[in-house]
Amino acid sequence: MKLVTFTQGGATRIGVLAGDAIVDLAVAAPQLPREMCAFLAAGAEALAAAKQAASSSSARVALKDVKLEAPILRPPKILAVGLNYKDHIAETGSKTPEVPMIFNKQSTAVTSPHGDIHLPRASEQLDYEGEFAVVIGRYCRHVPKNRAREVIVGYTIANDVSVRDWQRRVPTFTMGKSWDTHCPLGPYITTADEVGDPHALDLKTWVNGELRQSSNTSQLLFNCFDLVEHLSTAFTLEPGDIISTGTPSGVAAAMKPPKWLKAGDVVKVAIEKLGEIENRVIAEPENTPRI
C-alpha cells in the first residue's frame, strides 16, 4: 500500500495511491484519522481498514487534480545519519564510524515531493543528498534489531539538502541541515510489506538529468534495523518519525570543483519500489515570512 497526504479543494488529508488516482480515506473510511501521524498511531487495524477502503472504486480523485504533500507534514522527529554509505565515506576521506553519526533535521524543513528548494540568501554552497528513509509506525523504546520490523511501517524518499559552509564551520550539523524547504519528502510511504528486503534497493540522484548518485541500500554501513535499535536505546520513537539513513557518494561537495546547486536546477531522487521526488531550486523568496 502506498500512503499519501494530499490537498484538494482546500483540505489536506490522507489517502491511498491507486494507479493514477488516490482513494480519499476521508470519504472511503471516514472513521479513520485524517492526519498521517494520528493514522499511524491507530495501528494495524487502521492500516487494515485503509487497505480495505482502498479497494473500493468510489471515493477516488485523479492524481492530476490534487497536490501531493509530504506524506508526513510535520514529523515528530527527523533523524538523519552522516557517513553511512561505504562509498560516501571514501569520497569524503573520512574514517569509518564505529557508531552511527546521528543528527537532526528540524521538522519545519519538510517540503512536498515536488516543492521548491530554497537557495539561501546567506550561502552559495547548496548541496543535495538522496536518501532512503524509514518511517516509524509505533511508539516504541528499546527495540532490539531483530524486532525492528515491527515498528517500521514503511519507507519513503528524502533529500537531505545541505548548506555546506553552514554545516562545516561549527562542530554540529544542525544549522547546515535544517533550512526551510531542505527536506523534500515523499512522494508516498510504501508500506514495509510491499518493499520486502529494504537493503536491496537501487538509489539514484540526478541534477538536471545528469546522474550524480547511484548506489544500493545494500551499501549501508548501519542498516535500518541497526539504526532503530541504536536510536530507540536513547529515546522514544513515535509514529511518523523519519530516519533518513544517509547518502551515497556523488554529492556536489565532493566534486572538484564542487558543483553547487544553482537557482533553476532540478534535483530528482529515485529509489526502487518507492517512486521518485523531483524538486526545483529557486532563490530564497523575498517574501519569506520574517520578523
Place this chain on the structure above:
Amino acid sequence: MSVLEGPREEWRRILHEGQPKWVKPDRDRLILGDGREVAEAEATYLPPCEPSKILCIHLNYESRRVEFRAPQQETPTYFQKPITALNSHRGSLIRPSGTKYLNYEGEVAVIIGKPMRNVAREDTWNYLAGFAPGNDVGNQDFRDTDAGSMLRVKGMDGFCPIGPGIVSGVDIRKATLRTYLNGKVVQEGAISEMIFPIDYILADLCRFITLLPGDVIMSGTPKNSRPMNVGDLVEVEVTGLGRLSNRVAEAPAPQHKVGHQPTDTDAVRRVALGSDWVRSEPR
C-alpha cells in the same frame, strides 16, 4: 445485544415546555415521543443521562503518555468528577475570573445502561446504553492543590459536557476522536490508540464499584490538550457519534477569598501546556 452492533440509534434530551424530554434527531428536527417536532437549532439541550457518578481514567492515550514523558503503567488509575460538573451540548464552559488555564480534553463518554458488577471484559458491551462525545474540561490553575484528586481542577460546575446525544449501534473501537478549537483541529486520535480499551476500564471498575444506568465513564484524551480563551468555541467530534459544541465564558471571581488561590507554577504549566511547555523546559 451488544452496543457495538445493530442499527445506529441516537437519543437526545432537551428542555421542552419546562420539562426534560427524550427526543430523536431527524435531520434539522428533533422528534418528541408524542410525535411533535422541535427545530434542532432552537432546542435547549440537557445532558443525555442522569448519572449517580462520573468516573474518569487518567492517562489513556499513548500519544499523551509520550507527550508527558510518563512511564508505561501496568494498570490504570482513575478519578471522579462531581455530578454537578455535568453539562450539555451548547452549554457554556465557565472560566472563573483570575484563572488562565482552562483546558479542553476531548474524550469518548461511555454511558451505562444496566447495573454492572463483576462483569467480564467480553460481556461489558452488553451493559451499555451507548456513547457520546465528551469534554473532560479542567481548570489547571488549581493543579497545585487537592493532592492529586483534581477535585477542583476537573470538578468545577459544568466541567463535564457530554452530548449532543447517546448513540448505540456504533463500533466505537474503530472510531476517531477530534477536538476543534474555533473550527481548527487541535486533537486527533483513533480510539484504537487507547492504552486500556473501554472494555478493560469497565471490567476493572465494576469489580468493586457497581455501575448504575446513566453513570458516565470518561475514557481519556489524546495529546494536545491546551488552554482555551474566553469566547472560544470548542467542539469534540467522535466519528459515528456526532459533535459536541461548547463556548467558553467568564464568570466573576468567587466572592469570598478563602482557600487555595490560583497558581501559575511549573507544575501547573507542565500539564496546561503539555509538550509546548515540556520542550521549553531548561535541562
